[in-house]
Amino acid sequence: METDLRLESSLWIGNKRYRAVLTGWHLKWTEADKKNGDKKTVSVPVAEVVGVENGRVEILPQKSVEDTDKDFTGGRSRSTYGLLWSLGRTQFSCPSRVLRDQWTNHLRTALKTHSPLRPHRLLVFINPFGGKKKGREIYHSLVAPLFELAGISSHVIVTERANQARDHLLKKDLTGFDGVVCVxxxxxxxxxxxxxxxxxxxxAGLCETDPAVTLQPCPLHIGIIPAGSTDCVCYATVGVIDPVSSALHIIIGDSQPLDVCSVHHASTLVRYSVSLVGYGFYGDVLAESEKHRWMGPLRYDYSGTVVYLSNRSYAGIVQYLPADPLLSSPKDKTRCLSGCNVCSRSTERLFPHTSDSGSLYSSHFSQYSNDSEGEWVSVEGRFRCVSITCMSSSCARSPLGLSPSAHLADGTGDLILVWDTHPLSFLKFLYRHTSTQDQFDLPFVEVHRVKAVRFSLPDGREEEVHEGIGELNRAIGGEEREYVDTVSRNGSQQQLAQSVVERETMNEHKTVAPILCGLCCKKTPAVSVWNCDGEILPFTEIFCRIHGQLVRLYARGIEDAAAMQNCSQESDKNKSRCITYK
Ligand SMILES: Nc1ncnc2c1ncn2[C@@H]1O[C@H](COP(=O)(O)OP(=O)(O)OP(=O)(O)O)[C@@H](O)[C@H]1O
Ligand SMILES: CCCCCCCCCCCCC/C=C/[C@@H](O)[C@H](CO)NC(=O)CCCCC
Ligand SMILES: [Ca+2]
Structure with missing residues (x-):
């Protein structure tokens, strides 16, 4: 195959002549008219080539092509500053049109052969109201021209309502798509x-509501073009919030598996989470922030302060199923980086019969059901917060995240228990999230690597919740009253969860935030709410289970920033990535 693809000839870049060669995995070009010692070679891995197009192509601010006979333009992804990627573009001139066509054909074949996960057709959903409301602009000015250069055809849907993207994916024909991109x-x-x-x-004919079922991994990859407020999933899987870097990861078909936590109540599936399932502080911040959506991303800072000052803690019983302590620990001070060994070993455990991750969904064995179950541990007391995260959950506010040593794809989550403590001690815990200081090195904080977690209220508390809801039900009207009626009338939990999901379009937060406030006007509320990746859950007692590598993103995890920094000094190891060219 390598010999078929090999091509060698003279090419010009500007007015300099080069000897260019396409060999297997690399495209290299070397200055031709210099003495041997002075010759510089640029080597571009085929895997990093974004696209090849005939003519002289300009990309930004809009893609334009000057259709000339002997030229072609190559684009590649290159790291500019650490984790930030940009498009490198080179215009080559050939001695003849025939040779030009040979180069573009060979390069295109090499791309297909060496990067099987590159998408050809993508389904793109743009939320025009997320974050600073710039989704459309970001996509059309920064991403679409790159997709075009890469020869990706995309079907773009600008959403008109919440849950439109979810419903589309549940019901519509997805044939022919390689991945789904959310902006x-x-x-x-x-x-x-x-x-x-x-x-x-x-x-697959599987029942999602049963927490014991081994779910089938999704065949389509997910790409994220960040245009929201927290963008935690993008930050934790790419390392930066940058639409161009994310677009380039999508184009070259990077693949990052991700653990997913399913959250259940009784016999219903409530939601899935990849980042935070948090009770107490994080639930209260979210409930408070929903009242201030108009503030945009700043609502979390404001609400964080309000909730911190309200100084709350909550009673609860937490039971958890520890993961194998021999595999890794949330306190081992390691980071899950690109090519992480802990995650790779987990891939082998989860998919023992597949050598390439491209066909992983044909034989998925869950860590949870494969391993011997182990012993559940139970703790009871008052907590400032209880958080479960499947990954580090790093974001701009907290660059190392909720659990800095958590792994993206090891089939486990980290359970963080923050016991009730003095307000200043809790502030210290929160503050440490913003620096490199260890937030787990505090006497009132525990962290456990787990496969499953159950949260329940101590005896009698459930009654207090219902009293609170009853009181609130009398105080409020319309939509909220109907909702609370549904909660108290509906015997079937299955129907209850369904009614809640349907109501998301009517903004269920309006109902839960006042529940919290309704309770706190009189006394400190007995219960908090669960924050599940930024959505409030309608239940207090939940069961969570981690599903190893249930989805795959177009990303490659965090590349070792130190290595990338060395790039600027052109260390030997990174030389091929570091050579800059126009
Ligand atoms: N057209 C739309 N109108 C109203 N809501 C929408 C629309 N499209 C999507 N949504 C909903 O808007 C909610 C918030 O969107 P998104 O996550 O993009 O931004 P954000 O909340 O600002 O950012 P983050 O989630 O990172 O904090 C999502 O839960 C989504 O369901
Ligand atoms: C004195 C300084 C105090 C600073 C405290 C900083 C603590 C930061 C921890 C960051 C945790 C991020 C967890 C990610 C949650 C996301 O899945 C979710 C959806 O976007 N965001 C929120 O719920 C938004 C809610 C974010 C809560 C802060
Ligand atoms: Ca994990």
Whole structure:
């Protein structure tokens, strides 16, 4: 195959002549008219080539092509500053049109052969209202021209309502698509996640509501173009919030598996989460922030302060199923980086019969059901917060995240228990998230690597919740009253969850936030709410289970920033990535 693809000839870049050669995995060109010692070679891995097009192509601010006979333009992804990627573009001139066509054909074949996960056709959902409301602009000015250069055809849907993307993925024909891209924030990602997981289970005839079922991994990749408020999933899987870097990861078909946590109440599936399932502080911040959506991304800072000052803690019983402590630990001070060994070993455990990840969904064995179950541990007390995260959940506010040593794809989650403590100690815990100081090195904080978690209220508390809801029900009217009636009338939990999901379009947050406030006007509320990747859950008692590598993103995890920094000094190891060219 390598010999078929090999091509060698003279080419010009500007007015300099080069000897160019396409050999297997690399395209290299060397200055031709210099003495041997002075000859510089640029070597571009085929895997990093974005696209090849005949003519002289300009990309930004809009793509334009000057259709000349002997020229072709090559684009490649290159790292500019650490994790930030940009498009490198080179215009080559050939001695003849025939040779030019040979070069473009060979390069295109090499791309197909060496990067099988490159998408050809993508379904793109743009949330025009996420974050700073720039989704459309970001896509059309920064991403679409790159997709065009890469020869990707995309079907773009600008959403007109919440849950449109989820519903589309659950019901519409997805034949021919290689992946789904969401332009928006974590909420938009969550819609795509729910749509794709739901669709995959439907097609596999699996029952999502049963926490014991081994779910089928999704065949379509998910790409995230960040345009939201927190963009935690993008930050934790790419390392930067940058639409161009994310677009380039999508184009070259990078693939990053991701663990997913399913959240259940009684016999219902409530939601899926990849980032945060948080009770107490994080639930209260979200409930408070929903009242201030108009503030945009700043609403979290404002609400964080309000909730911190309200100084709350909550009673609860937490039971958890520890993961194998021999594999890794949330306190081992390692980071999950690109090519992470812990995650790779997990891939081998989860998919023992597949050598390439391209066909992983044909034999999925869950870590949870494969391993011997182990012993559940139970703790009870008052907590400032209880958080479960499948990954580090790093974001701009907290660059190392909720659990800095968590892994993206190891089939486990980290359970963080923050016991009730003095307000200043809790502030110290929160503050440490913003620096490199260890937030787990505090006497009132525990962290456990787990496969499943159950949260329940101590005896009698459930009654207090219902009293609170009853009181609130009398105080409020219209939509909220109907909702609370549904909660108290509906015997079937299945129907209850369904009615809640349907109501998301009517903004269920309006109902839960006042529940919290209704309770807190009189006394400190007995219960908090669960924040599930930025959505409030309608239940307090939940069961969570981690599903290893249930979805795959067009990303490659965090590349070692230190290595990338060395790039600027052109260390030997990174030389091929570092040579800059126009
Ligand atoms: N056209 C639309 N109108 C109203 N809501 C929408 C629309 N499209 C999507 N949504 C909903 O908007 C919510 C928030 O969107 P998104 O996640 O993109 O931005 P964000 O909340 O600002 O960012 P983050 O989730 O990162 O904090 C999502 O839960 C999504 O379901
Ligand atoms: C004195 C300084 C105090 C600073 C405290 C900083 C603590 C930051 C921890 C960051 C945790 C991010 C967790 C990610 C959650 C997302 O899945 C979710 C959806 O976007 N975002 C929120 O719920 C938004 C809610 C974010 C809560 C902060
Ligand atoms: Ca994990």
């Amino acid at each position: 928006g924030g974590d909420g938009m990602f969550s819609e795509v996640l729910h749509g794709l997981i739901g669709r995959t289970q439907q097609e």
